[in-house]
Amino acid sequence: MTALNHKLMRDLWRIKGQATAIALVVAVGVMLLVMMSGMLSSLIETRETYYERYRLADIFAPVTRAPLGMLDRIAEIPGVAAVEGRVQGGALVDIAGQALPVRATALSLPAHRAPKLNEIYLSDGRMLTPGRTEEVIVLQTFAEAHDLQLGDYLSATMHGSLRDFRIVGFAMAPEFLFTTAPGEFVPDDARFAVLWMNEEALAAAYDVEGAFNEALVSLERDARAEPVLAAIDRLLDRYGSLGAYSRDDHVSDRFISEEISGLQATSVAVPPIFMGVAAFLLYIVITRLVQSEREQIGLIKAFGYTDWEVAWHYFKMVLVIAVAGALLGCVLGIWAGRGMAGLYQAVYKFPFLVFRVDASSFVMGVGVSVMSASAGGLFVLRRVFRLTPAVAMRPPAPMDFSRSGALNDRLKNWLDQPSRMVLRRIFRNPGRIFGSVIGIAVGMGLSSAQLSVMSGFDETLDLTFGVIDRSDVSVSFFEPMPAETAFDLAHLPGVIEVEATRGVSAVLRNGLNSYRGGVTGLVGEARLNRAVNKDMTDIAMPETGIVLARALADILDIGPGETLMVEVLEGKRPVLEVPVASISETLLGSPAYMRMDTLNRDLGEWGRVSGAYLRVDSDRLPELYEALKETPSVAEVTRREDARAAMQKLMDTGAGAMRYVMAAIAGIITFGIVYNAARIAFGEQARDLASLRVIGFTRGETSFILLGELAIVVLLAIPLGVGIGYYLFFLIAAGFSTDLYQIPTTFQPDAYGTAALAVVLASILSGWLVKRDIDKVDLVATLKTRE
């Protein structure tokens, strides 16, 4: 090894603390880059492969009951590649030991052949035997949640009649990547089932023999979906079409797509922040190093080394730190990515999700860190070039504070000398201080924004389950029933209050903007499930007009007073023109409310209800569930507490862990900056500090001069961090809020508190490490050395 390389190794060892801090910042940046880009490509590829291999339909066309012959007609539509008809329906599954029946979707599989579209992935057991109407294949995750085994029996209520089935297989399917019970937003494996059955059995159960009630369509490669959708709607119109929709509108695909685009945005935005901070740190650290080694540089040059050789020597130091950080980041990225893939698999039901990182992610991670580190280093190398041996071997002139002392008169009256020293250093080197403040603030902003998003979940829970929906149990019927059906529920055990509701699915349209959703009819003075305005007070359902959730009004670009087109997809399928009466606040979903009587009148179906919200005596819930199971009109029963608990659980696991990750990120950036700033300040001031100790200043008083500067940096950074955090949070909220879920943009003090705490703790740690050095200073030796 050459002598210069020996020097390099020893220099690195000498600044190991600082080098480690910088390498950590680089590592976190690369880790996020590798983890996110790897996760992104893994998700996209896995989804594509899964969709393709199991032939997920491009178009879903639900219909009340259409003859099989219509499938051929659909196949003739230009652009259609393949068509499959199937029977689907809602069911309630009885699980031994569970009071409440579990909601399920039952789907048919054709006998004697594989389905042309929407095939299933059989994870265990076998396919159905043609003709065996009692056989059933169950969604694997549901089976696992209830510990169901092959050969077990399962009772399910379909269309009002209870039947027993034998489980022959477990499966997954690309259309159930993301499964929630209808009307819910968070997956809970235990509370939603999918049952695949022989077509004839299901057709008999739902009264659609010789027909289908959902057409699946795949498109030719370059075909556009819109004309095909329109054509299908026209064909199926008289069979009770519920409106064909494309895969993009399928709930499962939508959730995963939203996730992917969110990840995409984050992976582009976040890692550069770390690289920027690392570049800044390398810049200040190497600057200091070159400054303190000017005599050595002069000497080396005097020996005859070229400028390039000397510059390369210092540049190698930059490279070693950057590459070491990047390699660590790659390893951490794979590790974190695997963990993240595990989290994803808890939410998204991929039969396989292998976290795979392209070589390009590593190359990019290492490349980006080397490049940004070089950018930081290059500025310094200019100085190395400029140092001539003669100049370098003279000691540098003492730092000149005469200009930054201009504030003298104003400061003088109320500052003692140590405070003046702190302030003068700050004013003398505003660039470095500014860089440190910005770096810490951005790190803190980044994590407080993420933390705010997570804190927002609590608000979502409170608003959704505390303010808007105050019922204990909601019940929905198989089909619209006379109003008495709801009122009869009041006689069931434990029921204290009943509030009927009427829901219809509909396409809401304002000009070119449209939204496929539904309209919920509420009683005039709703108490259990209500619309609320910004102040969280009730919005009474108006005699005429519709109340839209804010997210929905935004999508439709409509405001109070304007007229909305409502194309009802049920019954006589009327098209209504309804004025928008007001806007309601929601954070989950995008409901549209009307007064129930008005909705029924407009539908031409007087006095119909489709479900009810119940307030119940919790002690008598088991009795109530028993009674509800016996009630043939009841299709679904949901306990509010279960929905809330599912959300809470999701928060506590995945998102809960992220809370620590985010705090750690703020902490690492702060540590990297503060520790380096402190080391440098210490290096520059070691002699001053020793002098102070000699004069008779105590350790505490001496540390103040050094740590005071850092305290000011941190104190400036925290409010700026709050500002940046709030701004980022606003961008995230605006970018990530959808009709399914809205991120509340209210200020979340705890998020900023957590991030600020991480910053403060990291600062204290760095301060403590440096104070240890101050305390260890050899007074005599330091005083005798020449700077």
Add this chain to the structure above:
Amino acid sequence: MSKDIKNTFETRGVTKVYGEGEAAVHALRGVDLDIPRGEIVVLLGPSGSGKSTLLNIIGGLDRATDGKAMFEDQDLTAMSDRDLTRYRRDHVGFVFQFYNLMPSLTARENVELVTEIADDPMDVDEALRLVGLGERMDHFPAQMSGGEQQRVAIARAIAKNPTVLFCDEPTGALDSKTGRAVLHVLNDVNAKLGATVMIVTHAAATAAMAHRVIHFADGAIRRVETNDTRLSPDEIQW
């Protein structure tokens, strides 16, 4: 041991050993010394002879490995770190070869740095006038010559009205004219304030201005001389 309050320092058997075992270096090998109050004492000797080590020990910057060092009636060798800091703060002024001024403070502020923490400081302007720097008190170190910086350092050292002033190579970085001016200031300080002044130096000629000259070699005192007639710094030949 008799206590003679006329002495600022009394040391008995002060030993300083750096390192252990075979690598041990004996910087001081049992030094016994009495320094009377109010004298100018010059410590002479080659590098590594132990003069600076002794200065550091009685200045409260370093600890003896063995032996006893008394300042008036206080045992420096028994003091805690905190007590030593207190001792330096209340009684000791230091002047160093490389001045060790705070670059971020003006001349006046460098002196104020000390007067703010001292019990009974002198007026800052007076301290600066004593060293002949009344005019330039609002300049920063970077705007001053070496001699001026050293005079600020002396002003800073005397501003607390110290009992003792330690000067380690105070003229080492200065030319002869400036060096002489600095010695003048030290002489004045001794005369006007009555502070004991201890000067460690390689410049043997400086000895001529001292009351007492202590010669060091190999970590021990070889010889102590007292000058019956002292020269003024102007008369010293470099």
